Every structure is written in C-alpha cells, then in structure tokens.
Amino acid sequence: MSLLPYAGPLLDPAEREAVIWRRVDHLLATADVDGVLANKLGPVAARRLHEQGRPVPPALENEARLARAAWMSSIMLLSLIRSVCEGPLLLIKGPEVAALYPGRARAFMDVDILSPQAESVHAALRANGFIEVDDPELFTHHHHLRPLQWPALWLKVEIHQRPMWPKGLTPPSVDEIVAAAVPSATGVPGLSAPDPAGHALILACHGWVHEPLDTLRDLIDVAAVAARAEPARLTALARAWGIERIWRTTYGAASGLVGDGAPTLAVRLWGRHLPAVKERTVLGNHLARSLQSFWALPLRPALRAAARALRFDLFPYDDESWREKLIRVGYAFARPSASRSSHTQAWRAAAQGRQEEAFPVSQVPPLGGPVGGGPDPSAPSQRGAKSSELPDNVGRGQGDQAHVGQGADRENHHEP
Secondary structure (H helix, E strand, O other): OOOOOOOOOOOOHHHHHHHHHHHHHHHHOOOOHHHHHHOOOHHHHHHHHHHOOOOOOHHHHHHHHHHHHHHHHHHHHHHHHHHHOOOOOEEEOHHHHHOOOHHHOOOOOEEEEEOOOHHHHHHHHHHOOOEEOOOHHHHOOOOEOOOEEOOOOOOEEEEEOOOOOOEOOOOOOHHHHHHOOEEOOOOOOOOEEOOHHHHHHHHHHHHHHHOOOOOHHHHHHHHHHHOOOOHHHHHHHHHHOOOHHHHHHHHHHHHHHHOOOOOOHHHHHHOOOOOOOOOOEHHHHHHHHHHHHHHOOOHHHHHHHHHHHHHHHHOOOOOOOHHHHHHHHHHHHHOOOOEHHHHHHHHHHHHOOOOOOOOOOOOOOOOOOOOOOOOOOOOOOHHHHHHHOOOOOOOOOOOOOOEOOOOOOHHHHHOO
C-alpha cells in the first residue's frame, strides 16, 4: 500500500489543499453540532455557515471566536518570545497548522516550540516575565518542559526538548529537524517550523500517542501539512524515522476521509465515527484500544501490546474500586453504541448515586440544512460550552509518552 494515497504527482500542493477542503465541506454538510464539537471542527463549521449566510449555533460561534482570539494572541506572543530568546525556534502544531486552514479557522490553547536549547529558552522566558504553570511533577520526564504563561495572555507556552513520540520508538534528533526547517507559516520574523514532511510526521505521531484516529481535526491537520510536502520526502522520512506503519495508517485514514483515497480498514473497524462526524462510541473505544497496535507494530509486538490492553480492561484503575469498575462495565455492556462522554457521565453518576439522564441525545439538526422535528438549530450545545471558555491560569498537564498502541490520556482513551 502506498504511503501517499492522494499526494500523487498529478496534483500540485494547491490542488491537494483544494481537495481537502472540499471533502471537509462535504463531511460537515450532514454533521450535527455535537459531532462537530467532538471532532474539534467548530471554527471550520461556523465559517462555512457564515459563508452560506445561515444562522450559526452559539456553540460554534463561541469556537470561532476562540479561534480568532487564539490566532491574534499567538502572533503577539510569538513575536515576544522571538525577541527575548536566541537560537532556532521551531513552531509546531497550534498556530503553525491554523495558518493553513481557510480563514485560520482552527482553535488552539497553547503554542508549542521545539528548540535544541530548550532549557536556555525556558530560562530566558522566565527571566523576562513568563511564569510557570501546572504541576511540576507532571513534567519531570516529559517531552516538553513545564508550561509557561505571559501574565497578560491566556495562551500557554510549551518548550519542547523533543517531539512527542510513541514509546519504544526513537524520535528523530532535534538537530535533524532544525537542519531542514523552513520559515513559519505564521509570518512571524525569525520564527521557523519543521519542513512540511517532518511536521506532518510529527503531527501523526503526536496524534498516535494521544489517541489514534480519534478526531477529524487531527487527520485534517496531517493532511493539510502533508499537502505541502514532496511525496518522495514523506515516504523516505517515514521509513528513516521508523514510523512507516503509523504514517501509513494515519495518512491512509486522512486520504479516505478528506482526500481522494478509499476508506481504509482501520477506519471501517475502529474509526467508524469519523466519516459520520460523531464522537467515538463505547464499542469503538474498545475496538481502538484492542486493535490499534496491529496498525503500528509488527505482529509479535502488536500481540504483546494487545495483551497489555486486555489486562488493563480486566482490572480497575489504580484509583477505582471494584464496585466502580463493575458499574462502568455494566454501563458499557448495556449501551455499547453510546458516545464515550455520555457513557462516562452516566456511570459516574450511578457510582455516586445521582439521578441523571444517563444518555442524552442531541436534538440539533444537521449543519447541512434544517430537518423536521428538531428544535431551533441555533440552540446552544451543552457539550461545546466549556470548550469555548478561555482557560484559567492553572491548566491540565499531559501524561508522558505512551507505548505504541496505547494512548496517553486515560480519561479519553481507556474509558470503556
């Protein structure tokens, strides 16, 4: 199978990008608000509705405002960082990817900077008024240093010592990434970014560590960056960095969803929520946890990873009683098609003896057009309310790198 399902020689970067955004528009035409928010596409959906002259649900408008605020704040913040730090600074994720979205319609909550002198950059920022936030114990053996924040702005700053990489695989050296760097797409003078091929692979690995094939936005990010890369370099670099299987799976899924490729087996088996623009279900979550290693590793290591996932399923979490475990499993068996968030809400309410609606179902009509029987499409989505609020100064740290085939975020990835 080709590593580059739709980056063929007949299409130049602009044509590849046009294909992506036409396919995104097609997916959003039948999506509802909850599904859009679960896939982190609120700003894109809001922009689409604005262009069509149609009402924009408040939850999506909030996401669009957050995206605009994040972009404007990031340019000021990045200019400040560049002015007080020496040496190469490579912007990854966040605003570097948002610059490729139509209207920069992509939200983000922090800026991520890769540097070969990460400690010195971190120290320079602290010396110039940036403050450390979040629990320091979370970043003792982490791929980035403790997050920083400029007191006047809400975006966090994460200085990376290395790219986030699946445990058990060796990440490329920062010097190698710096050597191939290009000017940042943000246009901030003196700021760089990994070349498109390297950046696309970094994004693929980052998504794989957190949770493979979880949201459409993660795959769109990869596709948008990869569209600007030379196909031959993408192929060669994926092999050189030892992530050929991860890249094939990620980019193959992206191709089938927002490119010219065919639907992949991975999407049909454990990413079925993606073409429907829905949140992953309880059953889908179990399938992803059990099967994803077979798309990243050779057979024997994949079997070992699957066995670890099975052991994890059989016992309570470290901070969970057997009673809570049994309630959680009971709810999973009772409603395997429930969304992951509604499942978590329901079993926790039951464990705490609360009487709540266990599995609320969105009544919001699809964004493609009004349908009969639903309420006003401008009604706010409860799921989207919190995601659009500006963060407090104390945020949430991420866990360290996870094994290939095992995500880092237990709340999302390991919840049955």
